[in-house]
Amino acid sequence: xxxxxxxxxxxxxxxxxxxxxxxxxxxxxxxxxxxxxxxxxxxxxx
Numbered sequence: 001x002x003x004x005x006x007x008x009x010x011x012x013x014x015x016x017x018x019x020x021x022x023x024x025x026x027x028x029x030x031x032x033x034x035x036x037x038x039x040x041x042x043x044x045x046x
Contacts, residue, residue, distance in 0.1 A: 002027065009039055018046070 002023065008015030020043075023030055034041045 002030065005030070005034060005039075005041070009034075009041075 004017050005023075008017060027033070031041045031043050
């Protein structure tokens with residue numbers, strides 16, 4: 001869920017979240033929205 005992203009941002013170190021298909025169902029382009037807020041976040045294909 002989006003709470004995983006928030007927890008990763010608060011951790012302050014590099015965080016990887018795998019199998020994010022559940023985020024795609026609930027949020028459109030969530031990485032772009034967090035990036036607009038200043039988060040260094042990107043999507044990598046496995």
